[in-house]
Amino acid sequence: MPARASAKDIVLASGSRARREMLAAAGVPFTVQAADVDEPAIRARMHEVDPHVDPKKVAAVLAAAKAEDVGAKQPGALVIGADQVLALGDELLSKTPSIGAARAALRKLRGKTHELHSAVAFTENGKVTWAHVATARLTMREFSDAFLDDYLNRAGDRVSQTVGAYELEGLGVQLFDRIEGDYFTILGMPLLPVLGELRARGMITQ
DSSP states (O other): OOSSOOGGGEEEOOOOHHHHHHHHHTTOOOEEOOOOOOHHHHHHHHHHHOTTOOHHHHHHHHHHHHHHHHHTTSTTSEEEEEEEEEEETTEEEOBOOSHHHHHHHHHHHTTSEEEEEEEEEEEETTEEEEEEEEEEEEEEOOOOHHHHHHHHHHHGGGGGGSBTSOOTTTGGGGGEEEEESOHHHHHTSOHHHHHHHHHHTTSSOO
């Protein structure tokens, strides 16, 4: 690899706007190729083997699966796969496909603390060469139904694009009383460890 990578040397295996924007804002050169993996099927298989599977493991397996999928099609590139899992106790929540589903999820999370596990994996020639998982804990306040209605009306379809039906960088911040953890981890990728590993590999400037 060159002392400083070009965009073709690093591939983000994700269609996530938040992940794309955070890497770009940090000055990392990269291209995007969204992975084609069946996330619900992978989750289902893991829960079938172990109904109490660690959500961190689920996030790690999904991140690796995305990186491996794209890495097999991008020989010579370093591929970054990432995934995020929301855990409320033993229950794992997925993205909400509709406003109604978002309303139900937010009522379930209201007044409780949940965890976001954000995993990242690097692959080279389709093989994982580095991985990391970070966790953030978020406590939602006891917001009113009137606030919830107003929030969903103002947020619109964006609530269906995120786990937990909120974007912390937008209106979603008003849902919370307390947040413990790294901001980038909450957005969907532990960026500081990613940058550290890229520096260690000589792919971005030390």
